[in-house]
Structure formats: structure tokens, C-alpha cells
Amino acid sequence: xxSLVAWGLxxxxxxxxxxxxxxxxxxxxxxxxxxxLLLQFSRVMRAMRQASNRPVGLIDNAVxxxxxxxxxxxxxxxxxxxxxxxxxxxxxxxxxxxxDPGGDSVEVALAHGRLSSWRLKRRDEPDPDPDAHAAQT
Numbered sequence: 001x002x003s004l005v006a007w008g009l010x011x012x013x014x015x016x017x018x019x020x021x022x023x024x025x026x027x028x029x030x031x032x033x034x035x036x037l038l039l040q041f042s043r044v045m046r047a048m049r050q051a052s053n054r055p056v057g058l059i060d061n062a063v064x065x066x067x068x069x070x071x072x073x074x075x076x077x078x079x080x081x082x083x084x085x086x087x088x089x090x091x092x093x094x095x096x097x098x099x100d101p102g103g104d105s106v107e108v109a110l111a112h113g114r115l116s117s118w119r120l121k122r123r124d125e126p127d128p129d130p131d132a133h134a135a136q137t
Contacts, residue, residue: 010036047079057087057097062104066120069108073115078108 010033017025059065059082068081075096079085086096089107093116099105103123109116 044076047076050083051079051085054084056085057099058084059098059100059106062098062100062102062106062120065098065106066118069106069115069118071115071117074113075110078115 013029013032014026015029017027017029019025021028065081069078082098084098086098086108089095089097094110095107096110097105097107105121106118107121108118
């Protein structure tokens with residue numbers, strides 16, 4: 001959810017509470033906003049706890065992850081799919097990679113915190129630019 005929309009809904013809850021029930025309504029609106037924030041915090045902590053129990057960048061099946069990804073997903077939505085933190089490849093664009101035991105991998109690029117592109121790299125796939133690989137070694 002867009003943060004401006006979320007804060008707008010929080011302000012609306014407080015305003016509706018005030019105009020409906022006065023100061024007790026404001027307290028009720030504030031309670032609802034705090035409860036929603038606690039739910040979001042709990043969701044993030046659950047995803048991070050689940051990801052911390054696995055090796056970094058390791059997933060069960062890269063092909064299945066590739067099939068489940070959708071443009072616009074946030075990293076907090078990707079982490080439950082992978083159940084591990086990705087190996088960071090780049091900062092601009094923010095790029096992470098996950099590899100399965102068979103050698104297949106998925107590279108994910110995030111722009112403004114959302115999934116902008118991803119690529120499945122198969123183990124037996126030839127290197128698209130062999131000159132770049134030779135220059136790196």
C-alpha cells in the first residue's frame with residue numbers, strides 16, 4: 001500500500017472517531033491505527049525470522065520461484081516465497097539472487113522497493129556474453 005494512502009486512512013480514522021464519538025472515538029481510532037501497525041511489524045518479523053533459518057541465497061527450486069514472481073511485488077512478499085535472504089549482487093538497481101541445489105538461479109531487480117524484472121538462469125545455459133566473463137577472470 002502506498003504510504004500516503006495509509007497515513008491518509010489513519011488520519012481519516014482519527015477524524016471519523018472524533019466527529020462520531022468525540023475524544024473516546026479518537027482513542028478508538030488511534031487503537032485501530034496502532035493495531036494495524038503492529039500487524040505490519042509482525043508480518044515483517046515473521047518473514048525475517050523464517051528467512052534467517054536458511055542459508056543466504058539458497059532456495060528449493062528456482063523454476064518454481066520464477067513462476068511465482070510477479071512485477072510490482074515487494075521484497076517482503078518475495079521473502080516468504082524463497083524462505084531465505086538473497087545474495088546481493090548490485091546496488092543500482094538493487095539486485096538479489098537465489099540459487100537452488102541443482103545450479104539454477106533467479107536474479108531479481110528491484111526499483112523503488114518493487115520487483116521490476118527477474119531472470120531465470122539455468123545451469124546448462126550458455127553465457128550470453130563470453131567476452132565479459134573472460135574480462136572478469
